[in-house]
Amino acid sequence: MSDLLKKVYDPEAFRKKGYQLIDLLAAHIEKMQSPNLQAKVFDPIAPEVLYDFWKKDFENPEGAFYEKALPLFNHIHHPKYLGHQTAAVAPDAVLAELFSSFLDTGMGVYEQGHTGVVLERLIIEILSDKMHIPKAQSSGFLTSGGTLGNLTALLCARAVMVEKDIWQAGYESQQYAFMVSEEAHYSVDKAIRTMGLGEKGLIKVPVDALYRLDTSQLEKYYEAARRDNIIVIGVIANACTTAVGAHDPIDAIADFCEAHGLWLHVDAAHGGALLFSKKYRDYLNGIERADSVILDFHKMLLTPSIVTAIVFRNGDHSYRTFAQKASYLWDNAESREWYNLAKRTFELTKTTMSLRIYTLLRHYGEAIFEEYLDRQYDLAKQFARIIEADGHFEMPLEYPESNIVCYRYFDPAFSPSDLDELNLKIREAVVADAEYFIIQTRIEGRVYLRSTLVNAFTTEKELYGLLEKIKQVKSQIS
Numbered sequence: 001m002s003d004l005l006k007k008v009y010d011p012e013a014f015r016k017k018g019y020q021l022i023d024l025l026a027a028h029i030e031k032m033q034s035p036n037l038q039a040k041v042f043d044p045i046a047p048e049v050l051y052d053f054w055k056k057d058f059e060n061p062e063g064a065f066y067e068k069a070l071p072l073f074n075h076i077h078h079p080k081y082l083g084h085q086t087a088a089v090a091p092d093a094v095l096a097e098l099f100s101s102f103l104d105t106g107m108g109v110y111e112q113g114h115t116g117v118v119l120e121r122l123i124i125e126i127l128s129d130k131m132h133i134p135k136a137q138s139s140g141f142l143t144s145g146g147t148l149g150n151l152t153a154l155l156c157a158r159a160v161m162v163e164k165d166i167w168q169a170g171y172e173s174q175q176y177a178f179m180v181s182e183e184a185h186y187s188v189d190k191a192i193r194t195m196g197l198g199e200k201g202l203i204k205v206p207v208d209a210l211y212r213l214d215t216s217q218l219e220k221y222y223e224a225a226r227r228d229n230i231i232v233i234g235v236i237a238n239a240c241t242t243a244v245g246a247h248d249p250i251d252a253i254a255d256f257c258e259a260h261g262l263w264l265h266v267d268a269a270h271g272g273a274l275l276f277s278k279k280y281r282d283y284l285n286g287i288e289r290a291d292s293v294i295l296d297f298h299k300m301l302l303t304p305s306i307v308t309a310i311v312f313r314n315g316d317h318s319y320r321t322f323a324q325k326a327s328y329l330w331d332n333a334e335s336r337e338w339y340n341l342a343k344r345t346f347e348l349t350k351t352t353m354s355l356r357i358y359t360l361l362r363h364y365g366e367a368i369f370e371e372y373l374d375r376q377y378d379l380a381k382q383f384a385r386i387i388e389a390d391g392h393f394e395m396p397l398e399y400p401e402s403n404i405v406c407y408r409y410f411d412p413a414f415s416p417s418d419l420d421e422l423n424l425k426i427r428e429a430v431v432a433d434a435e436y437f438i439i440q441t442r443i444e445g446r447v448y449l450r451s452t453l454v455n456a457f458t459t460e461k462e463l464y465g466l467l468e469k470i471k472q473v474k475s476q477i478s
């Protein structure tokens with residue numbers, strides 16, 4: 001072995017660097033919990049400046065890399081991080097990730113993945129159980145993100161529901177479609193277009209006043225599609241929607257699907273986590289009737305990105321999506337071994353994501369998820385009351401159904417478009433300041449500020465502070 005390769009695999013150097021890295025991250029998480037935390041959530045550095053910084057570093061590396069890089073990340077564990085939906089990850093899940101990345105066996109077939117493959121099955125069984133589906137009947141797997149999860153589930157729906165073998169023969173002239181609420185995540189639209197169904201492949205049904213799919217409209221849109229000679233394959237229910245966190249009525253949608261012989265897919269990327277909450281589980285009533293469900297562990301279940309579960313009520317369906325011949329992996333493309341995962345997943349090489357979940361459940365039990373979820377959902381409801389009491393804001397949903405809260409600075413003297421402009425400027429100023437991190441969204445065409453309460457270190461104190469910060473930047477703008 002060359003000297004360089006000896007250095008690469010030197011156990012002593014690895015041990016030393018590993019300890020140093022864990023020390024750095026432990027100090028970081030300690031700092032994030034400090035009552036006197038002064039640090040900004042991130043460094044509001046411009047992309048070109050940051051590019052030049054790292055370009056110079058690459059040309060002339062100086063100092064310890066991780067120490068240098070840490071301040072240049074957005075700090076999701078910071079109590080004032082009130083932005084996107086991804087989890088403030090549990091350190092134990094990160095250790096599991098380190099372990100599995102080190103072993104890095106791949107997960108395509110059992111002879112490669114072994115323990116990772118078996119743990120994946122156990123996790124799907126736990127989810128089936130929580131969904132009240134007999135585990136002997138259901139099946140599923142983990143995949144790389146909600147976007148891919150939605151695509152995989154909808155491809156499966158097409159394979160099962162359409163008589164013609166589109167996988168083999170491609171489309172002819174027949175138009176197929178799925179129905180979904182106007183509030184669905186854009187990954188659903190992306191999946192439909194990726195499947196080659198085009199714009200007509202997605203029938204958008206209006207929502208009610210609480211941003212839930214208005215089930216009274218389903219029949220009308222379904223009949224209109226039939227008149228246009230469009231074959232509807234299924235309906236997608238949101239649990240919950242991305243913008244405001246509204247839960248579609250799964251039971252009522254399941255009734256409609258049953259009446260018309262349609263596939264029911266539940267996009268529970270965000271809210272599927274509530275399977276682990278007794279307090280908020282009712283939002284998922286009817287999920288046991290879904291043909292397919294996706295759930296992101298990297299959103300509300302504390303695991304590093306990305307880990308998405310897909311559960312099929314009828315386990316046989318999970319083998320229908322892809323039919324691939326790969327003689328170097330398996331001899332018989334038709335046989336169904338649960339442990340040769342690549343027969344069912346989009347990916348061939350896939351990270352050993354199951355370890356991140358399994359270690360959390362093994363160390364802490366389901367209580368880890370339940371306590372975290374109930375805390376964050378309770379806090380979101382409290383935040384809505386704080387916003388309401390303040391008197392300077394309006395909200396699209398007075399009573400948030402999740403840990404997502406939308407709000408905007410309101411002044412009756414402003415026109416709706418002036419309010420949009422004002423709130424865009426407020427968000428820009430808040431982010432430029434970097435004491436807090438919040439995001440923005442459009443709801444019914446209007447600009448709102450949006451916060452997802454993902455962080456177990458966030459308390460009411462930070463939420464009051466955020467509103468004060470917004471009012472302060474607003475007074476500087478106008």
Ligand SMILES: Cc1ncc(COP(=O)(O)O)c(C=O)c1O
Pocket residue numbers: 085144145146147148150185187238240241242267268269270296306308
């Ligand atoms: C409801 C919903 N579905 C799907 C997705 C896509 O998930 P991912 O980012 O894991 O691809 C998101 C992401 O925010 C989402 O909110």
